Amino acid sequence: MAVKNLINLGCLFPQVGCAQFSEKPSVYACLGLKCSEFIGFSGNHAIRCLGDQNCSSNSASELPSVVDNRESSLANKLQKDLTSLPRPLSVSDFSTFPSHGSKVRVSFKGEPGSYSEDAALKAYPQCETVPCNEFEDAFKAVELWIADRAVLPIENSLSGSIHRNYDLLLRHRLHIVGEVQLPVNFCLLALPGIPLERLKRVLSHPQALAQSDNFLSKLGVVRENFEDTAGAAQLVVSKRMFDAGVIATARAAEIYGLNIVAKAIQDEPDNFTRFIILARDPIIPRTDKAFKIESRPQRKQPLRVVDDSNNGTAKYFDYLFYIDFEASMAESRAQNALGHLQQEFATFLRILGSYPIDAAA
Ligand SMILES: O=C(O)C(=O)C[C@]1(C(=O)O)C=C[C@@H](O)C=C1
Numbered sequence: 352m353a354v355k356n357l358i359n360l361g362c363l364f365p366q367v368g369c370a371q372f373s374e375k376p377s378v379y380a381c382l383g384l385k386c387s388e389f390i391g392f393s394g395n396h397a398i399r400c401l402g403d404q405n406c407s408s409n410s411a412s413e414l415p416s417v418v419d420n421r422e423s424s425l426a427n428k429l430q431k432d433l434t435s436l437p438r439p440l441s442v443s444d445f446s447t448f449p450s451h452g453s454k455v456r457v458s459f460k461g462e463p464g465s466y467s468e469d470a471a472l473k474a475y476p477q478c479e480t481v482p483c484n485e486f487e488d489a490f491k492a493v494e495l496w497i498a499d500r501a502v503l504p505i506e507n508s509l510s511g512s513i514h515r516n517y518d519l520l521l522r523h524r525l526h527i528v529g530e531v532q533l534p535v536n537f538c539l540l541a542l543p544g545i546p547l548e549r550l551k552r553v554l555s556h557p558q559a560l561a562q563s564d565n566f567l568s569k570l571g572v573v574r575e576n577f578e579d580t581a582g583a584a585q586l587v588v589s590k591r592m593f594d595a596g597v598i599a600t601a602r603a604a605e606i607y608g609l610n611i612v613a614k615a616i617q618d619e620p621d622n623f624t625r626f627i628i629l630a631r632d633p634i635i636p637r638t639d640k641a642f643k644i645e646s647r648p649q650r651k652q653p654l655r656v657v658d659d660s661n662n663g664t665a666k667y668f669d670y671l672f673y674i675d676f677e678a679s680m681a682e683s684r685a686q687n688a689l690g691h692l693q694q695e696f697a698t699f700l701r702i703l704g705s706y707p708i709d710a711a712a
Pocket residue numbers: 460461464465466467468504507535556558559578579580581624
């Protein structure tokens with residue numbers, strides 16, 4: 352079992368590269384009470400369902416019989432040429448190095464039009480985005496110089512941490528150099544000419560479906576999980592699923608030629624996803640002002656959990672903590688605090704990055 356903990360403190364730091372961030376830096380450190388602990392700390396990961404190949408969705412087959420010719424020809428006309436969109440990278444693509452201009456290249460997990468791509472464009476408005484099949488592919492794209500940055504979700508204000516990315520941060524040697532907080536507004540999209548009442552099912556990322564529960568319940572539709580929101584939009588278009596809606600971004604509607612049939616359908620209006628920006632090299636902070644440390648491990652009162660298999664006896668476990676605090680690593684108090692943790696308490700310490708806080712959220 353692994354436990355994560357976020358802790359904050361703060362100080363001044365000049366922004367490098369991303370114009371809309373504040374000058375406040377934050378440090379992400381990982382601290383383990385046993386190194387081996389993080390091996391078991393990986394999240395579940397679904398297998399991607401891409402276009403019409405290997406797709407377990409029951410969507411495609413029944414369509415020609417349920418749509419009339421008028422709808423079919425309308426959709427044909429409006430459907431964008433999906434083959435012109437960038438194909439997400441997978442590990443096998445990494446032997447070939449794509450040509451590129453001088454733009455910053457930013458890898459993300461998902462298809463063009465996903466929320467993650469929105470986050471990449473918020474951080475680097477002029478960037479060239481590099482879609483990837485898996486979170487790990489986005490890490491590798493940076494490591495292999497195919498991309499300059501990776502933008503990956505780390506937590507959502509409603510659903511919490513994205514464990515897979517915490518795990519990957521430790522498995523890879525990239526550095527956190529920034530963050531983006533993205534307000535997540537879910538839109539319901541459908542093929543052109545299809546009104547809300549015609550929808551029998553809605554496809555999307557599990558988070559999007561879960562966070563739009565009230566709306567979907569009222570609509571009385573079947574929910575179908577998909578790996579990412581934009582991938583679901585692409586599927587609905589490529590399979591001409593006239594009875595299916597998709598929860599995705601407004602940009603996905605534009606990219607795939609879908610109509611927005613409802614906007615801001617999430618249950619909670621304040622829904623934010625926090626993304627981290629990763630680079631090959633760390634930012635070296637230069638500052639001298641820190642705010643406060645809000646929390647720290649207590650040596651005399653370490654965490655305990657009760658192990659049921661041990662007849663309810665209290666048992667100590669090894670923990671891995673992720674600490675996100677406002678400070679600069681150039682500031683001596685921050686160095687001292689982490690130094691003490693390492694000398695007196697932790698068996699493992701790694702600074703995952705020092706970065707400016709996104710104040711534009
Ligand atoms: O499916 C997408 O569009 C994504 O970018 C993925 C993702 C996620 O990983 O949680 C990102 C942000 C939103 O909260 C919903 C989905």
